[in-house]
Amino acid sequence: MSTSSPSLRLLLTSLVWPVYLPGLLTATAQTAILVLLPLYVLELGYSPSIAALMLATRGIGQLAGDIPAGIVAGRWGDKICLMLGAAAYVVGYGLMTLTDVPLLLGLGGVIAGMGMSFSLIGRQSYVTTRAPVHQRGRAISLMAGAMRVGSLLGPALGGLAAVKFGYQATFLVLVLLCLLSLLIVFLSADRGEPEADRTPHSFIAIIQVLTDHRQAFLSAGLAMISLQFMRAGRVVLLPLAGNAIGLSVAEIGLVVAAAALMDSLMFIPAGIIMDRWGRKAAAAPSLLLFACGLAALGWADSYLSLLLSALLIGFANGVSAGLVMVLGSDFAPATGRARFMGVWKLVSDSGQAAAPLAISALLTAGSLLLCSQLIAATGLIGLYVMASRMNETLIKKTGP
Missing domain, CATH: 1.20.1250.20 (MFS general substrate transporter like domains)
Structure with missing residues (x-):
């Protein structure tokens, strides 16, 4: 990625802590869950159809979270949206750490899926308000790239940790990653200005x-x-x-x-x-x-x-x-x-x-x-x- 323009260098540097690093951490956690959760459900003795249903819960949560995330980002600002996204990951994966009941595991998946919507819309809005159009492609593609790197790390590291420490201990590690993401956002993200639009x-x-x-x-x-x-x-x-x-x-x-x-x-x-x-x-x-x-x-x-x-x-x-x-x-x-x-x-x-x-x-x-x-x-x-x-x-x- 060319960084010949000083403004582009400053833009990308300013986004490392509030956007790129949290994206890497949460992508690592969420892709690890995609591999570990169905295997954990199978190990508990449930059927493959129940294991597949656990995977669907993330998508359900995403769809349920898209509109509320837009509301929060517009009314209370990008930083609040980002923090709620990271907090939802913590709650969702924390619930998985504490239970072996499929209904509650699925609820954890839905909550984490909503966290994904809040995080993505919060990051997108955060970058959009700070990046001019002619630099937006590079700024957002780098955000997508950080998530792709996390997607490479998550399944491999999650699988190794599950073999060595067990599923629920690994879920706890993922909770800690998302807590770290929440802390980074809290300390580094600009508060930003909520939108003036008050349309219901x-x-x-x-x-x-x-x-x-x-x-x-x-x-x-x-x-x-x-x-x-x-x-x-x-x-x-x-x-x-x-x-x-x-x-x-x-x-x-x-x-x-x-x-x-x-x-x-x-x-x-x-x-x-x-x-x-x-x-x-x-x-x-x-x-x-x-x-x-x-x-x-x-x-x-x-x-x-x-x-x-x-x-x-x-x-x-x-x-x-x-x-x-x-x-x-x-x-x-x-x-x-x-x-x-x-x-x-x-x-x-x-x-x-x-x-x-x-x-x-x-x-x-x-x-x-x-x-x-x-x-x-x-x-x-x-x-x-x-x-x-x-x-x-x-x-x-x-x-x-």
Whole structure:
């Protein structure tokens, strides 16, 4: 990431403590939970369906938290939103530490999922108010990159800790990570100014946001739903494709890790592309290559072909690092900014929440090949909508 501009260096430095480091810590915790929680439920003697349900609780919490997070960020400021997000992680994972009852474990997952919404919207709003448009892509892609690094660390470190110390002791370590994140935010984040907008936050207000900004939601919004749909789909399809061709768990793990590494290497170029050539310059190759990678995934019949498909998917996902948040920031109005971001995140998260359900239905009715091709087709539809309807939001800097 180029830092030739002193203002860019100062901007990124100012975001390290309140945004990037807490993002790294909480991403490490939340991705560790994605691996550990279902395995813990299985170890307790419950069925795989109950274990899968535990994973769904995070998505439920995210959807439930998107609108309230926007309300809090707008009415009481970014710092309060960030602190509530970190506190919700602490409460959610703390509940998991104290219980072995699936209902309470699921409740912990919902609370932690809401914490994720508050943290992401708080960080997005925090960066948006401090980064000019021509630097926003790099600032937000670096935020996405910190989360990707955490996503690499979480499963590996969490798995090692669970083997050595047990699940609940590991959950306690994750609680401590989130407590550290809360402390860092408390000490380093600027208080910021709440928005002057006092429009009542109601269902009608949400509909009003969708109506007032329908061009953005019907163009960029639909494209980002398709991107999020493919992102969630690849998490489910990669292990299933490996299992279908007879790979071992270790081999599948290496494929997933290789894709994650490729993804993590691309967040710096993604920010540069968005700020230098525009948001559409990042969105178009991401959607196209993502669709190609998922289509190829369905035809993979060997370890090498699966690995190549996974690497292409990882590359495509990395090129769009931070894109959903950058577009949400770009389209957000000056008045009612945080409320718009909450609705934007709710809309984009719907694609992520729908993918596992759609894949389950498609696999029941058809084959893995058919499923992968249909999911890939959604990416091509998103590409068409983005290319034909979405306005470029990058405003080039004209002065020195």
